[in-house]
Amino acid sequence: MTAWNANTEAGASESGSVTVVEGSSFCISAGNGDISSEGGTNGAFFQDTRIISHWVLRINGSLREPLAAQRSRPFAATFVGRAKWPDGRFDSPLVVRQTRHIGPGLQDDITLENYAAEPVECDIELLVDADQADLFDVKGGRTTGPADTTREVVDGRLVIQAVRHGQQRGTAVGAREGVASLDGLRFHVTIPARGKWTTSVIVVPLVNGKAPADPFTEGRLPHHREGVRRHLDWEEGVPRINVADTGLQDLLNRSQIDLGSLRIFDAHHPERAAVAAGAPWFMALFGRDSLLASYMSLMVDPNLAAGTLQTLAGLQGKKVDPDSEEEPGRIPHEVRLGVTAGLSLGGTAYYGTADATPLFVALLGELSRWGLSRDVVQPLIAHADRALEWIQKYGDRDGDGFVEYLRPNDHGLVNQGWKDSWDGINFADGTMAEAPIALCEVQGYVYAAYIGRSLLARWSGDAPLEQHWADRAAELKTAFNEKFWLPDKGYFAVALDKDKRPVDALTSNIGHCLWTGIVDEDKAPSVVEHLMSPQMFTGWGIRTLASDMGAYNPVSYHNGSVWPHDTALVATGLMRYGFVEEARRVALGIFDAAEHFDNRLPELFCGFDRGEFPGPVPYPTACSPQAWAAAAPVQLARILLRFDPVFTRGVVHLAPILPEAVGTFRAENVLLDSARVTINASGTEGSIEGLPPGLKLVAEPRPPLAYPPEGVVAGGVAGR
Known part of the structure; x- marks a missing residue:
């Protein structure tokens, strides 16, 4: 089993864990700042590799008594605790502050404050390990240390290195006044009465023996780093929001902060910001997730969509490769830097998705309406045309006008739409659908791509091309409403299976079809009635699968849970077809749910009815912050404002x-x-x-x- 075929879910992190993130680096620790090596998913990660797997601070032979953990910025956290006094007294006047910064490595600034009237001698030890495990293995609970791990003290630093699949990954740990050993660092200090002692522990990741270009260093404050300045610039540049409903104001502000923290930058084009899918496990470029998140974030910063499109365009497929599922014109599903990804693919990009390619074209068309400069849009049109060629030549496998997916190997994703878990597509009786599978929402995205290309042609003054893509869209809409409609049920099939049979489960996917506009107007009222039924609308959001379906499970990943981004796109579809009150009810449900998550919506939550519990039930392995969950409140606010800039019409x-x-x-x-x-x-x-x-x-x-x-x-x- 390789990385790409791993379960799309992750093992749960420790309850009360603290996550800090900057770019594609992140750290998950316990609430006291420690990282345990005893299994679990905690650790510090750089380029999809766990560079710290054990990080335990002991003072005078004991762990700290935790007092507080505060995440002041997405990339920093402060842990406050009380240390044991040498005589073992319970009410110790020795306070520990540990401020952590994540980036191209890790920096922990550790301060001991002595509130006693006499000085105190302290023995401090920091026990360190670094298993250099690939993120996929950590996420899936498959970590086993390589046999060739080396530990040595070099120039006063502990250096731990391992070779995995021909690549050497390493970690160097050091601190001023610290004595390095093969176990970690030790300090013996005297803290004066009413005084303090401070040190900075620096972790530098090594890739084939080389440190990153801008590592943490002892003489340079973390907030002087480029990554921190980018965060501060983001906070200055995003909208300043004031709402009478302070809960909604806090939710929207949190969304903007989280979207800023999830940005990643192309080293070759540092001016471009793309959005990663989510922390902690998806701090990488994901075609579908990044495109949808940046679409829903247009009111925050349309340049995020532009950067996402530009970055994905640079990775667009050029050749046919069954291992990575690359095909000419195809937009990748996921980009990774860890060695497991490289081993399974022979590269770092995996292309197994049916929806990223049409979404790429649809978003570019949207940007032309939003008023992005021609310097941004024009160079991407050629990539849009290559994407449309992929739709026709590779996406539509059998020439029936619909885009299907079927993995060409035994290690790719079985399901290649947004519900990409192995059991995500099923019939009403719970039977699994077999590929090739043509998903209903993917046809909607293709329809939006055709419309988007028609718009781009109009924007360029090419009337014949505009008409060509308008006609293609009209043809697809007619065929879709004929083949996917289930007249005896009053809603659309979630998919067509390998035998072109309609997969008849009632799902939230049909709400995406409303969003893109592929649904005939006379069918929309019945679709809306089903989406707003008690089987689908929980009061908090729209279930992924109706509660009367055979595969329904409110605590599943894709078969009955509620995903905020999914619900936001359904609400956008409701509003588009004129179902204003229904859209407003759904939006308010999500806003209410957010209050129970401290105004940070998770990736998903369980699909129980609102009346069953006092609040929405958390899903145990949900990512948070997560890009399209963070973008969902922004999109919902936009549809309640009914705010639509259309520069193409002035x-x-x-x-x-x-x-x-x-x-x-x-x-x-x-x-x-x-x-x-x-x-x-x-x-x-x-x-x-x-x-x-x-x-x-x-x-x-x-x-x-x-x-x-x-x-x-x-x-x-x-x-x-």
Whole structure:
């Protein structure tokens, strides 16, 4: 079994664990700052490798008594505890502060404060290990230390190295005044009365003997690093939000902070920021996740979508490779840096996904409406055309007009849509569907891709090409509504299986079809009725699978749980088809759920009815923060504002329908083209300050079925 075929879930971290993250580096520790080597998923990770697997601080022979753990920034945390006094007294006046920074390695600033009236001698030891385990192995609980691990003291630092599959990974640990041994570091210090002692422990990762370009160093403060400056710049650049409902304000602010913490940068193009899927296990570029998260984050910063598109374009498939499932024009599913990924693929990118490629084109079309400069959009059009070629040549395996997936190997993902767990696609009776599988939402994404390319052609002034892709979209819409519709059930099949049989389970996937607009208008009311039924809507959000289906399990990953991003896209579809009250109910359900998660929505939570428990039941292995979960409240706020900039027509729609409980809403510093605008809303009234020249405010919602506003009809483009 290789990395890509591993279960999509992760083993649970310790209860009360603290996660800090910066770029693709992260650290998970216990609430007192320690990291245990006794199994589990805790550790510090750099380039998908665990560079610290054991990190235990002892003072005077004992562990600290934990007092508090505070995460001041996404990349930093402070742990406060009380240390044992040498005479063993219980009410010790010796306080320990341990401030941790994560980045290209790790820095722990450890301070002991002596509140006693006499000096004290302290023996301090930091026990360290580094198993150099690949992230996939840690995530799956398959860690076994390599036999050729070496431990040595070099220039006053403990250096632990191991060779895995031909690559040498290592960790160097050192500190001023610290005496390095093969077990870790030791200090013997005298702390004066009412005084303090401080040291900085520096961890430097080594890849084939080389340190990263910008490691932590003792003489340079962590907040001077480029990664920290990027976070501070992000916080200055995102919208400043004020909402009468302080809970919603806190939720939106938390979403913006988390999206900033999940950005990753291309070393060759440091000006580009893409969004990683989520912490801790998915701090990497994921085609589908990154595209959807950046789409839902457009109101925070459209440049995040631009950077994601640019980064994915650089990884677009060029050849046919059954191992990695690369194909010409295909957008990758996942990019990794660990040695297990390289071993299984012969590279670092895995392409086994059916939906990232059409979503790439759809998002680019959306950016042309948003007002991104031609310098950003124009170079990506050639990549969009290559993606469309993949859809026709490789995605549509049998020429029936629909995109299917079937892995060409025994180690790739069995299911290659967003529900990518092994049992994620099933019939109403619980039977598993067999590939090749054509998912309903993937056809919706392809429809959006055709619309997006039509828009790009209009933007470029190419009327024949605009008409070509409009016609392709209309043809697909007709075929989809014929082949996927289940007239006896009143909703769409989640998929067609290998025999072209409709997979008849009732799922949230059909809500994505509303979002993209592929659903015929006369079928939408029945679809909405099913999505809002007690079998699907829990009161907190939309279940992934209806509670009366054979495979339903409220504590499963994809068969009955609630995913905030999924629910947000369903709500967007409800709003698009004019089901305003239903969309508002769903949005308020997610907002209410967020309050029970300290205003940070997790990747998913369990699918129990709202009346069963006082709050939503957490899913034990959910990622948090997670990009599309963080973006979900932003998207829901946008649909309640009914805020839609359409630069291709020179208008900006703003027609709010804010619930009374939300009260007034104000967002300053919202980026539109090169201008910074302020959005004001209350109830059904709204205004925008600082609109760029040439844009007109339209106090009406975008037409319900317009995606984009120029909308597609059979045989041509409407609403020119």
